Structures are given as structure tokens and as C-alpha cells.
Amino acid sequence: MSNSNELTKTAGAFDIRNFIGVLLGxxxxxxxxxxxxxxxPDEAERTGGIDANLWTGIGLIIAAALxxxxxxxxxxxxxxxxxxxxxxxxxxxxx
Amino acid sequence: xxxxxxxxxxxxxLLIAIYFIFxxxxxxxxxxxxxxxxxxxxxxxxxxxxxxxxxxxxxxxxAVEIMGMxxxxxQYGMPTxxxxxxxxxxxxxxxxxxxxxxxxxxxxxxxxEFMRKRFGPGAHLVNALSFAVAQILIAGVNLFLLGTxxxxxxxxxxxxxxxxxxxxxxxxxxxxxxxxxxxxxxLQFFVIVAALLPLTIIGLNRVGGWDGLVEKVSNDGMLGAxxxxxxxxxxxxxxxxxxxxxxGIVFGLGFVLSFGYWTTNFVEVQRAMASKSINAARxxxxxxxxxxxxxxxxxxxxxxxxxxxxxxxSKFKEISASVGEASAAAETGVTYNDALLLLMREVLPNGLxxxxxxxxxxxFMAGMAANISAFNTVFSYDLWQQYVVKDxxxxxxxxxxxxxxxxACIVAIFTALIAGNxxxxxxxxxxxxxxFNAPLFATxxxxxxxxxxxxxxxxxxxVGGTLSAVAVFILSxxxxxxxxxxxxxxLAASTAFVVDILLSVIVTFRTAPKPAHxxxxxxxxxxxxxxxxxxxxxxxxxxxxxxxxxxxxxVLVIILNVTFG
Numbered sequence: 099m100s101n102s103n104e105l106t107k108t109a110g111a112f113d114i115r116n117f118i119g120v121l122l123g124x125x126x127x128x129x130x131x132x133x134x135x136x137x138x139p140d141e142a143e144r145t146g147g148i149d150a151n152l153w154t155g156i157g158l159i160i161a162a163a164l165x166x167x168x169x170x171x172x173x174x175x176x177x178x179x180x181x182x183x184x185x186x187x188x189x190x191x192x193x
Numbered sequence: 194x195x196x197x198x199x200x201x202x203x204x205x206x207l208l209i210a211i212y213f214i215f216x217x218x219x220x221x222x223x224x225x226x227x228x229x230x231x232x233x234x235x236x237x238x239x240x241x242x243x244x245x246x247x248x249x250x251x252x253x254x255x256a257v258e259i260m261g262m263x264x265x266x267x268q269y270g271m272p273t274x275x276x277x278x279x280x281x282x283x284x285x286x287x288x289x290x291x292x293x294x295x296x297x298x299x300x301x302x303x304x305x306e307f308m309r310k311r312f313g314p315g316a317h318l319v320n321a322l323s324f325a326v327a328q329i330l331i332a333g334v335n336l337f338l339l340g341t342x343x344x345x346x347x348x349x350x351x352x353x354x355x356x357x358x359x360x361x362x363x364x365x366x367x368x369x370x371x372x373x374x375x376x377x378x379x380l381q382f383f384v385i386v387a388a389l390l391p392l393t394i395i396g397l398n399r400v401g402g403w404d405g406l407v408e409k410v411s412n413d414g415m416l417g418a419x420x421x422x423x424x425x426x427x428x429x430x431x432x433x434x435x436x437x438x439x440x441g442i443v444f445g446l447g448f449v450l451s452f453g454y455w456t457t458n459f460v461e462v463q464r465a466m467a468s469k470s471i472n473a474a475r476x477x478x479x480x481x482x483x484x485x486x487x488x489x490x491x492x493x494x495x496x497x498x499x500x501x502x503x504x505x506x507s508k509f510k511e512i513s514a515s516v517g518e519a520s521a522a523a524e525t526g527v528t529y530n531d532a533l534l535l536l537m538r539e540v541l542p543n544g545l546x547x548x549x550x551x552x553x554x555x556x557f558m559a560g561m562a563a564n565i566s567a568f569n570t571v572f573s574y575d576l577w578q579q580y581v582v583k584d585x586x587x588x589x590x591x592x593x594x595x596x597x598x599x600x601a602c603i604v605a606i607f608t609a610l611i612a613g614n615x616x617x618x619x620x621x622x623x624x625x626x627x628x629f630n631a632p633l634f635a636t637x638x639x640x641x642x643x644x645x646x647x648x649x650x651x652x653x654x655x656v657g658g659t660l661s662a663v664a665v666f667i668l669s670x671x672x673x674x675x676x677x678x679x680x681x682x683x684l685a686a687s688t689a690f691v692v693d694i695l696l697s698v699i700v701t702f703r704t705a706p707k708p709a710h711x712x713x714x715x716x717x718x719x720x721x722x723x724x725x726x727x728x729x730x731x732x733x734x735x736x737x738x739x740x741x742x743x744x745x746x747x748v749l750v751i752i753l754n755v756t757f758g
Binding site: 114121122124125128129136141144147150154 | 204207218380384387399542
């Protein structure tokens with residue numbers, strides 16, 4: 099990718115990994131709270147004794163953290179080449 | 194029939210609402226990047242491989258698959274795994290290793306466009322028209338299933354559910370084009386997993402773990418332990434002889450039907466075409482194969498759990514084994530298709546229930562959005578630009594793409610209403626469209642590797658193959674021969690494949706071939722190796738190269754087949 103007409107910028111907020119991270123994070127927080135404050139005997143009977151909301155919530159928060167960290171560590175760079183009809187093209191991961 | 198109403202609380206609605214805000218948000222954000230038709234219709238060929246790989250898997254993880262595969266799991270058990278391990282994975286690997294270089298390397302914008310370059314307008318029109326019509330009708334079926342679920346879960350009238358669902362899909366696709374559809378598919382993938390994985394684990398916990406499930410299924414007094422191993426799967430294939438059953442599954446389902454579906458269906462191929470390089474395009478279906486082989490564990494297993502855990506469903510299974518499915522449905526008010534919903538109602542607490550409903554709605558929208566976004570590309574590039582209004586500026590075709598999306602959604606609403614009134618008719622239509630795929634695969638594979646094959650042979654093979662499949666189907670429907678289960682579909686597809694090849698060969702030798710210089714990028718022997726590589730990129734490390742990774746996937750899927758065989 100050594101083209102002189104390149105403009106490089108990061109994709110910023112519109113990185114799907116941020117979307118996934120934030121959505122899973124919100125889901126995780128809501129479920130964790132529900133699991134802590136509202137674990138009823140009826141639910142325990144349904145799930146066979148597991149506090150399902152709490153554990154799923156914790157799992158989702160961990161998954162969310164991984165996605166946000168991944169997006170932070172390896173941001174997408176958008177390369178705009180003026181001689182290329184297809185316009186934008188994401189650069190390969192810089193590894 | 195009694196409605197299965199899930200007891201959703203405010204917390205469930207809250208989670209569903211948050212999810213939909215994100216769905217629309219993606220459409221709105223993706224809109225900022227759209228300035229040309231190629232960006233709208235092919236995402237500007239800019240997406241990384243893991244994104245397109247998950248979209249590739251998600252586009253096929255719609256209503257029909259999730260409900261249908263858990264239903265088949267409840268009915269037959271482990272043989273359902275064949276739809277994933279024999280049916281999908283090998284075909285996906287083949288697409289990535291063998292066929293994708295032609296699609297991506299020839300710079301075509303759609304599968305029908307490849308058809309046009311290789312075989313000219315005859316084969317192109319057959320392919321583009323049948324594909325466009327099929328997508329709209331299938332989008333209608335997906336929409337109808339979505340509307341039915343919303344109707345049953347939340348109690349909305351069917352037509353309101355249909356319109357709301359269509360408007361949501363429409364708004365994010367018209368705003369953000371294929372990028373929005375693909376990004377939403379990736380998001381949907383994770384929401385579906387977040388919903389189905391806990392469901393499976395909690396369900397297993399309720400039946401006493403894996404051992405408990407094995408014990409309960411073996412002692413169910415019907416198919417018993419036969420449901421615990423995937424081979425030879427006589428119940429699924431409908432062949433009484435185990436050897437014939439294995440042959441039927443491997444060739445009928447595995448080779449002809451699935452290779453036809455996965456390698457020529459533009460809904461799938463489009464996801465790979467949106468990636469940023471030829472290497473990423475090839476990696477798309479190959480990386481997608483890994484999640485694809487794990488999905489049955491959170492789709493088929495819950496179906497099996499539901500059949501032994503939920504009293505209503507096990508009663509349905511008992512009655513349908515002794516009396517028949519119709520009376521079983523009348524007596525219990527459920528069918529196999531309700532397996533997943535019944536399990537959700539049985540084991541999920543409020544909160545997680547909201548995630549699960551969001552996941553299901555997500556899956557249903559993914560199916561429809563995939564149909565619509567593939568339709569608008571074929572409509573704008575292959576039909577409108579090619580045959581109706583040629584040589585206009587790009588802005589014009591971007592507009593055409595947006596209007597095609599709106600039109601498709603409106604037609605889909607009406608198709609969904611028709612599907613609601615004539616469910617058998619829609620079943621038949623879907624089966625018929627399935628018949629287009631088997632001969633397509635035969636024509637493509639011949640055309641890619643045999644330079645002599647002529648343009649006329651292209652369309653004659655397609656039409657002849659499709660008609661022969663229809664003929665086999667009609668013969669089996671009218672009772673001329675009797676193959677239960679999936680046997681008739683396997684036979685129809687295999688016939689279509691053979692007839693297509695025979696016709697193509699005969700016609701080729703009676704017509705003139707295309708000149709060799711027109712075949713570069715389209716036929717293997719006429720394409721320099723360099724066309725299939727991207728010299729802008731450094732040679733990727735071994736774990737990012739298509740062939741080694743595909744080999745690893747193949748080994749893994751063989752291990753799965755042996756372990757659960």
C-alpha cells in the first residue's frame with residue numbers, strides 16, 4: 099500500500115466492534131443487575147438453581163470488554179486512494 | 194391452536210428496545226460513508242474478512258434455519274447435524290478455495306454478472322430473473338415468519354407486525370445499503386449467540402447435564418438411541434437402507450444441494466464480494482465455516498432438550514409417533530416448529546428472555562435483509578443497467594438501488610400476506626426455487642474449468658436442468674414413485690445436476706466456443722495465476738491463507754462427524 103495519493107484516518111466511532119462492545123455491555127449490565135436484585139425462587143426453579151441472568155450478564159460484560167479492547171488496540175485505518183474507482187478501502191491489520 | 198404467549202416483562206421490552214435502537218443506529222452511521230452505487234450495493238469492497246465471515250454465516254441464520262433446525266432436532270435428534278457438517282461446511286470451503294478467485298478476480302459485481310461475462314445474455318437473463326423473483330418471494334416468507342412470531346409473542350395483529358418489521362429492515366438498508374445490512378448481521382450473530390448459548394446450558398442443567406440428555410433421549414420409547422448418532426440418519430434421508438442413506442446424504446444433500454446453494458447463491462457470495470481483497474474474499478466462507486460447525490450445538494441440541502423436557506412437546510412427539518402429526522398438533526396445540534419457543538418459556542428468567550426474543554427477531558430480520566440487499570444489487574446492475582436504462586451516471590444507479598429496496602419491501606409485505614393464506618403454495622414455490630441452484634452449480638463449475646463450453650450450452654443446460662428437477666418433483670408428488678423424508682428433494686437435485694452436464698456437453702460440441710481472449714478471469718486455464726493474487730498486499734502468514742485454514746476446518750469437521758457419529 100505505498101501509494102502517494104493516500105489519506106489515512108481511523109474509522110473512529112463507526113467501527114462495528116465498538117457497536118458490538120457497547121450493545122453487549124449494556125445487555126450485560128442490565129442482566130447482572132437483574133440477577134443480583136431480582137433472583138426469585140420461581141426463576142431458580144426454571145433454571146434448575148442457576149442465577150442465569152447474573153452469569154449471562156457477567157459473560158456479556160467480559161465479551162464486551164474484549165471487543166472494546168480489540169477495537170482500541172487495532173483501530174481500522176481507512177485509506178483513500180484517489181486513483182481507485184472503488185473509493186475507500188480499509189487497510190490490512192497492521193501486524 | 195393455542196397461542197404460545199411468552200410472559201415478557203418490562204425488563205425484556207427494555208432489552209428489545211435497546212437492541213432496535215442499535216439496529217437503526219447502524220443504518221444511520223453507515224449512511225455517512227455512502228456516496229456511490231458500489232458503496233451502497235457492494236460496501237465499496239472494503240470490509241475485513243472476519244466481518245464478512247460472520248455476515249456470511251448470519252445471512253443464512255434466519256427464521257427458517259433457527260426454527261426449522263431446532264424443530265428437526267426435536268424430531269430426529271443428532272442426524273440434523275448433517276445440515277451443518279455435511280450440508281454446509283464442505284461447500285463453504287469449496288467456495289473459498291476454488292470458486293471465489295473467479296468471482297472476486299473477474300471484478301464482477303454479482304453472480305449473474307459472472308454468468309453474463311462467461312455465457313452472454315441468454316444464461317444471464319435466466320439466472321438474474323429467477324434469482325430476483327426468488328429473493329422477493331423468500332423475503333416475503335421470512336417476513337411472514339417474523340410477523341407470526343411477533344404476533345404470537347407480543348400479541349400484535351399480523352399486518353401491523355408485518356409493516357413494522359418491513360419498515361425497520363427498509364430503513365436501515367435504504368440508509369446504509371449493504372454495509373448496514375452486513376454490520377447488522379454481525380451484531381445479530383452475537384445477540385443470537387448471547388441468547389441461545391445460555392438457553393442451551395440452562396436446558397442441559399435442567400435435564401441433568403449431557404449424560405442426563407443422553408439417558409432421557411435413549412429412553413424416550415420412540416426413536417431412542419438412534420437420535421444420538423448422526424450416521425446413518427435413515428429417518429432424515431427417508432432411505433430405509435443405511436448404505437443408501439449415507440450415499441443419499443453425502444451426494445444429495447452434501448454435494449448437489451449444498452454446493453449448489455452455497456457456491457452460486459448471490460445472497461451468500463455477496464457477503465464475500467464486499468471484502469477488501471481477494472484474500473479476504475476467499476477467507477470469508479472459510480472463516481465462516483468455523484462458527485457454522487458450532488452453531489448446531491446451540492440450535493439442534495436445544496430442540497432435542499425441548500423434546501424431552503417440555504411436557505407439551507414430548508406428548509406431541511409421542512402422539513405423532515403412534516397416530517400422526519395432524520392429530521398430535523390438534524391435541525397438544527404445538528408442533529416441532531415451536532420447540533425453541535417452548536424451551537425459552539420453560540427455562541428462561543425474565544431479562545434473559547428479552548435477550549432471547551431480541552435474538553430471534555434479529556435472526557428473522559437478518560434473513561429478510563439478506564434477501565433484499567442481494568435483490569437490489571441484481572435488480573440495479575443486472576436487470577436495470579443491463580437491459581432497461583444503460584450508460585447513465587453512477588448517481589442514477591444509486592437511486593435505482595434505493596428505489597428497488599423500497600419496492601422489494603412493499604412487494605415482500607404482500608408476498609407475506611399471500612404466504613399467510615396459502616402456506617402450501619409458498620412451500621411449493623420455495624422448493625421450486627431450490628431447483629434453480631443444482632443446475633447453476635453444474636453450469637458454473639463446467640464453465641469455470643472447461644474453456645470449450647459455449648454460450649448456448651450455458652442457458653440450455655440451466656433451463657434443461659431446472660425443468661428436469663421440476664419433472665422429478667412432480668412425478669414424486671403425484672405418486673409415480675415414493676420417497677419419504679428428503680429423498681425426493683435429493684433425487685430431484687441430483688437429476689438436475691446430471692441433466693445439466695449432459696446437455697451442456699452435447700450443445701457445446703454443436704456450437705462455436707467463445708474466443709479465448711474473452712475468457713481471462715472467467716476460465717481457469719485462460720487466467721494467469723497472477724490475476725488471482727493481490728500484489729498490493731504482502732504475502733499473508735499461514736493462518737491467514739485460504740488453503741491451510743480450509744484444511745484445518747476440514748479436519749475439524751471430520752473430527753466432529755466421527756465424535757458424534
